[in-house]
Amino acid sequence: MTTTTTLLERLTAGPGRRDRVLDDCVRMIDEEVASKGGLMALPLKAAYKVVKGVRPGFVRAAMDFLLDDFCRALEPFYRTWSDTAAETRAPLGDALRKEQERVADALLSITDARAARSTHTTVKALYEKLRGAAKGHVVAALPRLGRTIEPYLR
Numbered sequence: 001m002t003t004t005t006t007l008l009e010r011l012t013a014g015p016g017r018r019d020r021v022l023d024d025c026v027r028m029i030d031e032e033v034a035s036k037g038g039l040m041a042l043p044l045k046a047a048y049k050v051v052k053g054v055r056p057g058f059v060r061a062a063m064d065f066l067l068d069d070f071c072r073a074l075e076p077f078y079r080t081w082s083d084t085a086a087e088t089r090a091p092l093g094d095a096l097r098k099e100q101e102r103v104a105d106a107l108l109s110i111t112d113a114r115a116a117r118s119t120h121t122t123v124k125a126l127y128e129k130l131r132g133a134a135k136g137h138v139v140a141a142l143p144r145l146g147r148t149i150e151p152y153l154r
Contacts, residue, residue, distance in 0.1 A: 007078040008071035011152050021152060022067065026060045028148040032141045044137065047126040054123065066110060073106040082153070092153070093146025097139075104138040 005013070012018040033048045052059055071078075074096075081095040089095075096103050111134075115127040 006071065007075050007153075008068055011067075011071060011149060017152070018064075018067070021149070022060055022063050024148050025063050025067070028141075028144055029059060029063070032137075032144055036137075040133070044130060044133070047130055050126060051123060054120070066114065069110045069114075070107060073110055074103070077103055077106075078153075091143075091146055092150040093143035096142040096146050100139045100142055103142060104135045107138055108134055 011021045029048075033045060036044055051062075077096060077099055078092075081089065081092055084090075111127070112131070115124055115131075118124040118127075
């Protein structure tokens with residue numbers, strides 16, 4: 001079954017749908033950061049607390065700003081997943097994990113470019129400080145990402 005609509009169209013079609021997707025994505029990020037444990041998680045948790053404190057709604061606004069580009073980066077992986085027969089299709093998170101290196105690189109290329117152009121010095125400095133561990137965090141979050149957006153794709 002070939003999908004004719006893009007991932008972005010599927011996630012944002014209809015009144016209020018983009019807002020619901022954004023709310024779910026922010027909840028996903030909150031849960032992913034909260035799920036991290038150990039000493040290696042402390043810098044991430046501290047940085048996320050700072051970012052959330054920049055201003056109310058900052059994480060949601062950033063997600064809104066990035067959503068279209070993230071969807072375009074995920075499009076080839078979504079297309080491969082959606083072109084698989086529904087009765088044999090694995091969950092989206094599993095499909096993303098199969099291509100985890102490429103998926104993480106695609107998503108991080110978006111944030112790297114945005115961070116390079118950012119004028120928000122605090123957020124930019126935090127991003128640069130945490131960038132070395134970012135790929136591992138993105139890979140770890142792929143199943144949760146799949147579970148978050150897959151209901152919008154049915």
